[in-house]
Amino acid sequence: MFIVFFLLGMFFFLFPKYLQFKGTNYQKASGNTFLRTLFNTGNYGEYLTFSKLEKLPGHYRLMTNLYLPKKDGSTTEVDLIMLHETGLYVFESKNFSGWIFGDEKNKHWMQTFPNKRKEKFFNPIWQNKAHINALKTVLGTEYDRFFKSYIIFSERCTLKKINVTSSNEKVMKRNNLITTIKKEISNSEKLLTRQDMDQLFFKLNKYTHADSSVKDAHVRQIQLKK
Template identity: 55%
Template sequence: MGFIVICIVLFFGLKLYPSYQKYRLSDYKNASGNRFFKTVFDKGNYGEFLTFVELERFSGYHRLMTNLYIPKADGSTTEIDLIMISPAGILVFESKNYSGWVFGDEKHKYWTQTLHKNSKNKFYNPIWQNKGHISALKALPSLENDKMYRSYIVFSERCVLKEVNYSSEYLNVIRRNNLFDAVYSDILNSERLLNIEQIDEIFYQLEKYTLVDNRVKEEHVNQIKNANNYESN
């Protein structure tokens, strides 16, 4: 029995060690407040973490933020997975750590995840979702400039973007393994909109919307549940 326990511990230790090394070297823990096990054993958190780590590879001056709860005009909040404040502007990331095949259209309210022939899941259009995030940011003082925003919908490497259609400018729907190249190209070919001082100003302006207390998170979850219940009635 003891030998089996040791084998199990070794198995999980070896499996988790690469993730732990990434976590230890990343600033994600400080930006999100999420401890290691909460990061790796929560599918959504883990996807955000891997995206955060990819964006940390950039050497040019930038600021990364995660899990921002931005207030909306109706008193509710919208949660933004990740933003990168760079000379090219504010890049807003919606992380979808999904597997399977993904079908969707920018004009349609719901997209579909297909795991196998008899398993299909509908989910809200992530382009619309991120558009809502950007609208909330634009409502804040000094952040209303449309040209400053770029939207990225980031899916896991484990999925196939089987049929995804969109045409809007400043929008990318990609898998995480293509993220670095897409962002690098975007920044390289974009007009310089922000200098270092402006990047820092925006970071400090938004900092109060990160690392929020549990009450804000619970209210946000309840607001989503109420909205879903309203739609189903």
């Protein structure tokens, strides 16, 4: 009997989430299945951000998990890009809980948990700058001024003390994303035509859906840097 109730509970928990998932284009864009998304914290955070951006009006292209080449022969993984008529929006997703402390100028930020445990993590603004630099290398200098950096944290965390002074760097929780980006779009000039966006999409598309060898090599290079 316990097993029956457990399975029914799992069904009622998973089925609505499955319907929401299938109502987006995330699987097509990322290659991640429903279960691989739901039970991977990083993937799930990217999916939630992707699904919010999909609701924006107008013509734009969303791309996820791009493995871009770096000058040293390694790769950098870009979580999410939105190609929009007002620019190239690059998102770094941090699906974290706890209290978050950070400064734009510091190499490491801090995550503090309720049990007082603390963990350092690499400055996500610097991380996203590396992503943007890799994109500039691939796309060329003509797009240098088009980039906009967004660091997106989970609603489960508290941005306790975050110091950011650069106007082109945005750090926020996911529930503030749409309001913020709509405001930026409305205050920005149009830089790209629909044809420009489509051309950029096709140019970058070869860096998506990386095979396991590329992903494994990327993980190894990260581990070597620790």
